[in-house]
Amino acid sequence: MGKSVNPDLAKARSQATFDPANLTNYLYGGPEKLRRKRYLPAFVFKELCTEMSLTDLCLIFLGLLTHVSDYLGLTLSIENMAAKEYKEEGFKSTDDMSREEAYEESMRRAVYTNKRVLQLNLQDQEEQYYFREIFVPGANPFALHYVMFKDAINTQGTEDQIQKWLPLAETYAVTGTYAQTELGHGTFLRGLETTAEYDVQREEFILNTPTITSSKFWPGALGKTANVAILNAKLITKGRNCGMQSFWVPLRHLETHQPLPGITVGDIGPKFGYHTSDNGFLQLNRVRIPRENMLMRYSKVLQDGTFVPPENDRLVYVPMTQFRFVVIGRSGWTLAKAVTVATRYSAVRRQSEITPGGGEVQILDFQTQQHKLFTQIASAYAMIIAAKAAKDLYDSAFSKMEKGNLEDLPMLHALTSSMKAFNTWEMATGVEQCRMACGGHGYLLASGIPQMYTDMVSACTYEGENTVMCLQAARFLNKCQEAANKGERLPQLTRFLQTSRLNISSSLDQDVDLNDIIAAYEFRAATVISEANARLNAGLAMGKSQSEAWNYASQLLVKAALAFSHWFTVRALIENMRGAGFDNSTETLLLQLAKLYALDGMLRYSGDFRKVG
Amino acid sequence: MGKSVNPDLAKARSQATFDPANLTNYLYGGPEKLRRKRYLPAFVFKELCTEMSLTDLCLIFLGLLTHVSDYLGLTLSIENMAAKEYKEEGFKSTDDMSREEAYEESMRRAVYTNKRVLQLNLQDQEEQYYFREIFVPGANPFALHYVMFKDAINTQGTEDQIQKWLPLAETYAVTGTYAQTELGHGTFLRGLETTAEYDVQREEFILNTPTITSSKFWPGALGKTANVAILNAKLITKGRNCGMQSFWVPLRHLETHQPLPGITVGDIGPKFGYHTSDNGFLQLNRVRIPRENMLMRYSKVLQDGTFVPPENDRLVYVPMTQFRFVVIGRSGWTLAKAVTVATRYSAVRRQSEITPGGGEVQILDFQTQQHKLFTQIASAYAMIIAAKAAKDLYDSAFSKMEKGNLEDLPMLHALTSSMKAFNTWEMATGVEQCRMACGGHGYLLASGIPQMYTDMVSACTYEGENTVMCLQAARFLNKCQEAANKGERLPQLTRFLQTSRLNISSSLDQDVDLNDIIAAYEFRAATVISEANARLNAGLAMGKSQSEAWNYASQLLVKAALAFSHWFTVRALIENMRGAGFDNSTETLLLQLAKLYALDGMLRYSGDFRKVG
The missing domain is CATH 1.20.140.10 (Butyryl-CoA Dehydrogenase, subunit A, domain 3)
Structure with a gap:
């Protein structure tokens, strides 16, 4: 097949009434970013063709679907092009592997990628993300290390703590996770049971999970990968409950990778998706860490056990809000990928006649199929663009916030919470619609869509369960x-509650x-x-x-x-x-x-x- | 934990305002059927405790969920009770296995079960189904053998053919599949490309898949298990296309299990669900079979190549309609299982306070959770009961049909087609709603719900893609x-098109x-x-x-x-x-x-x- 383009696809593309280049630039944030997004993976693939065993082939099944480009203006992530090249080189997919084998393969790729990112001195977060997602197409075992773990140090640590710990994280001298959720406690943070009791004699915290339900449960990378956790626990000092605080807690020996004394840790078992992620559980039996291991940018515990509350604790929620933007945007991009696969498939799949004896037509010619796909293309655009708009709003408010003016924070929090729920639910419904629009072939992992669904649908639940998000x-x-x-x-975004009037001049029958x-x-x-x-x-x-x-x-x-x-x-x-x-x-x-x-x-x-x- | 019942569950059950026994009897078709459904597996489990390595634990995760009974009148399939017993015996789940290992485990269980069904002389189809689903909780590699393969012989074979082949199938002297769908052709049967050309000289058919798109694709058990297929191909005799006919086609050597000459066969790869099913592909390169291998109850080819068309070919569609009843009913039961898991979970999971300081409540106390679950309980009942009603309608029409009166067939075909689409779509949405209602724990395979979804959602696509079904x-x-x-x-069920008037005396505000x-x-x-x-x-x-x-x-x-x-x-x-x-x-x-x-x-x-x- 080489680089030849399926004639049905070529024909469909030739009918475009517009030049997709402008739009593609817009979606990716400008030509330079787009060029880099395309260049980086291609560069590394060439170099590594014989070194890496990569795939997860997304699309391209038995020649039904060919070639990657900007059809309909939605650039399918370049990883599929890579997948095709690797397939031609004879590399194997992880889809058939046991979870253990798949985790190992994923880890091997991730470690390789971490090394290369350092060697190539890739600084930009987004570029790192593009680069990594090619090599580790499913869940990356370091996903929490890259974001939550490092961000927690950065945002909750003192300058000294950042100096001390961040370089360890950057160079992978330690591998981290972020441990908050417990077996019995998710959305209700005040219900978390893990305690950190200050021992003024030895100037140490004693970490304890007193019950089964207090076991930390779900953190990615905790099951097998991480040797350090940023851990949330209820601080108790001078006999008083001082609320949730974050602590740097060594979990495993840096040489042997064996759990440290007092620590019981492991994988929570197979899931709907995220097969290559080692979500884990953790029990702490009176584990001691030095006082300096509490992240003290906001709250502090002095040597004598005095608790110093933060001057302003609302900034603690800024990283959470920021991460929701990632989820909101990624929902749109995931749907965009799924609908691109389904639209291409519909252009090359011929099935049934519209006119008897007229020959089988592209299934894209059926109105029911058009309805399924075009509404999802529109929905993907809507989500991507609304996510950008929300982020712009946030960025312009952020400079105010840094100067201590937090008046926009509740509004932005409400916007991101509701959009997180709205986008992930719409994405989930949409991706499944696209999968089913590919008939049986959508049911094959080779179509790429099942994994898009099982991985991304978890976002309806994580980082705030959707119903809870809506209620917030x-x-x-x-x-x-x-x-x-x-x-x-009223705050800017809700002023319409006072002004909204229905005064519509047209009906659906008119334009x-x-x-x-x-x-x-x-x-x-x-x-x-x-x-x-x-x-x-x-x-x-x-x-x-x-x-x-x-x-x-x-x-x-x-x-x-x-x-x-x-x-x-x-x-x-x-x-x-x-x-x-x-x-x-x-x-x-x-x-x-x-x-x-x-x-x-x-x-x-x-x-x-x-x-x- | 033994047999103790979680106090939250016991409390919820004690609040029931009715006796579930009557309802349970109704749903399972009477006390005797229910007793057998409960007795059979229990009997075999005791006997086999040390012989079988079984699980897929559905529910019961780390003690959060306990015990099986008839809570809310929906009997959760007894397999979960079995799972618990086996878990306590230390047996392993197949969830972590590679697909090959899982298929082997599944095959081992299936072979064992086949043997036991014969030894125990279990005649009733439904009882066989209950019995088997415990031992092979996911897709059974013989699923097509039990139903489509044997049914095809039974309904399309002549008396002689039934005498000759059915005993082979019953005793597993052969293992079968049913091969219709092709890589390029699903819903449009006239588009199928595989040909069976009659060679009058040697009194043989020559089977051929002339193109890539004519490869048989998707049949369960074809990939690895089956050594015979009932295969659909376009009959050509005396140079004339005589439409689709069915043929008995040996695929693999009965001793070595190697593909026979001219046959290329294999597994189509990993899927969204049905991991333990070996859906396969098949190419035939001018493979010869004797004339007697055509199933000739309806159409016939005489020795000299004369084609004798059926007297009445509409009965050919009866088995298809019958199988749709299975799908329609199973959709309801699958949703019933999922909502039972989610409702129990909601009774024992405590999260967040309704009244500040009032302690964390059962999440079932939240109205949003009640809405999610109660509507799905209602939907499961509706599907199960509507499926029964449709089946009753069919059974009463069937005696008329057997006497040659086919006037109800189009109506029944329309009813089963639309219900198949309606029920499977509603089931899919409902099962996912139940899964998400369990928060993160629903995302674990241990909850049982992900596999219910990935296995059963395929029913939106197989046996007639849902949109196509609706259009039919x-x-x-x-x-x-x-x-x-x-x-x-007008036919009975659509008489309302002439009579329906809206004359409703109450509004939603009243009763x-x-x-x-x-x-x-x-x-x-x-x-x-x-x-x-x-x-x-x-x-x-x-x-x-x-x-x-x-x-x-x-x-x-x-x-x-x-x-x-x-x-x-x-x-x-x-x-x-x-x-x-x-x-x-x-x-x-x-x-x-x-x-x-x-x-x-x-x-x-x-x-x-x-x-x-």
Whole structure:
């Protein structure tokens, strides 16, 4: 097959009414970034062709799908091109391996990649990410080391601690994990049971997991890889509970990799996805660490055991908010990959006749197939662009925050929480729709889509379970509604609660104005938020306590958060596509796409939209 | 832990307002069937405790979930109890194994079970199924042998052929598969390319797969297990294409298990689920088989090559329709299992406070969790009961069919096609909702839910891809609408197209009458079917050909088929619960459940229901 392009694909591409290059540059953040994203892996592949045993072939099954490019403007991650080259070199996939073998293979690739990143002196985080994801296509055993572990040191450590520990992490002298969740405790942080008791005599903390349910459970890299954890535990000093703090806790011997005394640690077993990640459990039986091992940028424990609380602890949540941006954006990119696979497949797969005797047609010619794919293409764009818009909002607020002005933080927290839930759920539904749109072939791991699903769907649960995320966002939205009811000034993003009016001049039968679409979404969000608030107040009026009334209204509160995200997404998509300075043909197409996205959403939630008119 | 029951579960059960025994008997088809279902596995487990290495532990993770019973009336399959016993005996799960190891383990169990079924002389198909599913919890490598292979001989073979081949199959002297789908051809049967050309000289058929796309692809057991296939190929005799026929084709040597001359065969690789199933590919290079190997109950080829067409070929589709009932029912049972796991988990998992300082509550106390689970419990019941109702309809029509009266066949075909799509899609969404309702623990294979999903979701694609199924059903519904437009007499199930009127006396604010609910679903189905028909006619009026207009209306036609199934399901649920003769408390509860199901459906499709008023 070599580099030849399937004629059905070539034909489909030739029918494009626009030049995808501009759009591709936009999506990847400019031509230079795109060039690097393409160059880096290609460079290393050439060098390593004989050294690495890589694959996970994503697409390209028995010649049904060929070649990678920018079809429909969505660049399929270059890893697939690599996969094809490696397949041609005869390398093997890890799909058939036992979990242990797959972990070992993944580890071998990851270690190699870590070495190369240092040798090549790749500094940019994003470039490191692109580079690594080619070599370790599934879960990377160091995933927590790269991000959560190093970020925790960076953001929660003192300058001295950063000086001491970060170089160890950068050079892999230690390998880390971040241990927060316990077997019995996930979303409710105050329920965490692991304790760190200060022993003033020896100036040490005693770490303890007193019950089965207090076992740390789920941290990636804990099962086999890590020899150090940044661990969250309830600080107890002078007999007083001083809340959750973070500690640097050595887990395994640096030479033998055996668990240190008092430590029981292992892998939690096979999962839906993330086969090559060694999520683990950890029990601590009165393990002692020096006082200096507490991360003391914010809170401190003095030698005599005095607890010094942070001046401002809300910045502690900044890294969490930042990581949610990663999840929000990656949801869109994952859906983009899945729908690219499914769209190409639909261009080359011929099945059934539309006109009897007319020959079998590309399945892309069926309206039902078009509906499945085009709505998901639109959804992928919407998520990617809304994630960018949210990040821009955050970045412009961040400089204010650094100067101590935290007024935007609750709004941004609500936005990221609700978008995390909205995007991951939409992604999950969308990826499965794309997989099924490939018929049986989508069910093969070789299509790449099953692994996209099983790996990424976990994001509906991790970093804040989605329903809980919606309720957190709803807390903010409900407060805004209360303020609106009183006529108070509202945060920027929720001002529509006071102003939203439905004044739409067109109906679906006519050509719909994009501003009307935004207004309709805004009005729907305002209505749902106000209904949730009314139900909460009705609960209170029935004599329920605040918390019981909250539970009583929770189903509507979740809906309110999702309607808020949906409005933000529709608005971001339309406004950014309109203002990005594309050439005419590209802009026309993108606005059609935005309209498709918005109208499809209206159909899916037509009950709401009919209700509001 | 032994046999002790978690106190949270015991408490939840003690609050039941009804006796689950009646309901359990109803669901399993009477006390004797239930007793056998429980007795058989228990009997064999005792005997085999030391012989078999079995598990796949479904539930029961680190003591979070205990014991199996009839909580909420849904009996979790007894395999979980077995799993627990085996876990206590120290047996290992196959979850961590490579695919090859897992297949071998699965084969070892399957062979053992086959032997025992013969020794115990278990005749009843259903009992055989229960018995086997304990020992081979994932995909059974003989799954196609038990059903499709033997059924094909039974229904398509002549008496002589049945006498000759069935005993070979029954005693496993041969192991079979059923090979229809090709790499390039799934739903469009006329597109299949494999040929069987009759050679009058040697009185043999020459089987050939002339292209890559004509390779047989997907049949279970073909990859490694089977040594014979019932194979579909285009019959060519006297130079004439005589359509698809079935042939008995030896694939592998009965002693060495090596592929026979001209045959290339192998496994198609790892999949989303069905890890222990060896779905395979097959190429035939002018392979010769005797004339007697064509299954000749319906069509025949005489010695001289004369083709004798069947007297009535519509009965050929009866086995296909029958197998769809299996899929329809199994969707409900799979969802029932998943929601049972999730509900138990929610009773024992404590997380977050509702009242601050009030202690962490069972997550089942949260309204959002209740909504997730209760709607899925209702949905599982609805699917199981609607499947029973459809089967009853079929059985009563079958005696007519056997007497040559086939008038009900199109209606039943439409019903099973649309229900297959509706149930498998609802099941897939529901199982994932249950999995996510278990938070992180649902992501562990140990919860059992990921495998329920990955195995059963394939039913959205196999045995007729769901969108194609909907369109097949819609063909019938559209014909009925055309007949209704002309005032002609309609088949029983679609008479509402002429009579349905919306005349509902209550609104959602009042207590809703169940008959009004059925009427609302009926009216919605009638409206959607009529809209689809109108769109089709609008397409024709625009000058489109019949087939182009069909494509133009296809999105609405799919919707029409689903609305039809939804109505049938709601009606079957309400009418069967009302008429089953339960005691008062059980009936009250079941009618509440039916109402929950129907009202939740109205909310999910509130756009449709608002539109129709």
